[in-house]
Amino acid sequence: MPDKVAPIPLPEPRTDSDISVEKTLTMRTSIREFKKTSLTLSQVGQLLWAAQGMNRPEGHRTTPSAGALYPLELLLMAGEVEDLDPGLYRYTPEEHHLIPLLKGDLRKDIATASLDQAWVREGPAILILTAIYERTTGKYGQRGYRYVHMEVGAASQNLHLQAAAMGLGTVAVGAFHDDKVNALLHLPNDEHPLLIMPIGKPH
Numbered sequence: 001m002p003d004k005v006a007p008i009p010l011p012e013p014r015t016d017s018d019i020s021v022e023k024t025l026t027m028r029t030s031i032r033e034f035k036k037t038s039l040t041l042s043q044v045g046q047l048l049w050a051a052q053g054m055n056r057p058e059g060h061r062t063t064p065s066a067g068a069l070y071p072l073e074l075l076l077m078a079g080e081v082e083d084l085d086p087g088l089y090r091y092t093p094e095e096h097h098l099i100p101l102l103k104g105d106l107r108k109d110i111a112t113a114s115l116d117q118a119w120v121r122e123g124p125a126i127l128i129l130t131a132i133y134e135r136t137t138g139k140y141g142q143r144g145y146r147y148v149h150m151e152v153g154a155a156s157q158n159l160h161l162q163a164a165a166m167g168l169g170t171v172a173v174g175a176f177h178d179d180k181v182n183a184l185l186h187l188p189n190d191e192h193p194l195l196i197m198p199i200g201k202p203h
């Protein structure tokens with residue numbers, strides 16, 4: 001893939017729906033079996049926005065962040081997403097864009113790196129939450145680590161609830177080999193994978 005690749009704009013996220021937060025809370029459960037149905041670009045955009053999107057003009061996000069330092073990064077591994085080539089993408093909250101990183105369907109490889117958990121490869125897309133700790137530990141020192149871990153939990157719950165509201169499902173996968181995931185995703189040295197979340201229509 002050439003160095004300079006055009007960002008892919010995502011459809012505007014919706015900020016309202018007919019389903020209540022209370023209803024999504026009753027529906028939330030880990031989903032580990034997915035239908036073969038593809039996701040649309042609009043569904044993917046909505047999920048990314050729910051996890052890390054901007055919800056106010058000053059640049060703050062749907063997920064709270066200690067000191068508004070935003071240590072989390074969000075990657076999309078697309079397998080079967082309409083109008084999007086299989087591959088790895090980085091979400092940019094400010095623009096609500098995807099930056100292409102790697103080409104090809106990498107779901108089987110990340111499932112292998114995740115202790116062969118079958119559900120990791122079976123969702124049409126996977127959201128990967130990573131952290132650049134230094135953004136937070138630079139200000140808060142050792143305490144920054146716990147802040148980052150709290151934040152990834154909040155982002156993952158946003159994803160769970162947004163998925164449920166859309167008739168989709170996900171599971172937070174924390175069991176994987178860091179070194180294998182780092183190598184597969186070509187992550188920079190200061191970026192660390194925290195959660196892998198396959199998403200699709202529940203079976």
Ligand SMILES: Cc1cc2nc3c(=O)[nH]c(=O)nc-3n(C[C@H](O)[C@H](O)[C@H](O)COP(=O)(O)O)c2cc1C
Nearest residue numbers: 028029030031032117119171172173174175176195
């Ligand atoms: C930090 C964290 C790590 C997890 N890691 C995995 C995992 O590697 N594989 C998996 O199948 N589920 C994983 N889960 C999902 C839990 O197994 C699940 O939330 C739990 O069994 C409760 O079920 P429920 O989510 O349906 O309420 C993880 C959950 C959390 C919060």
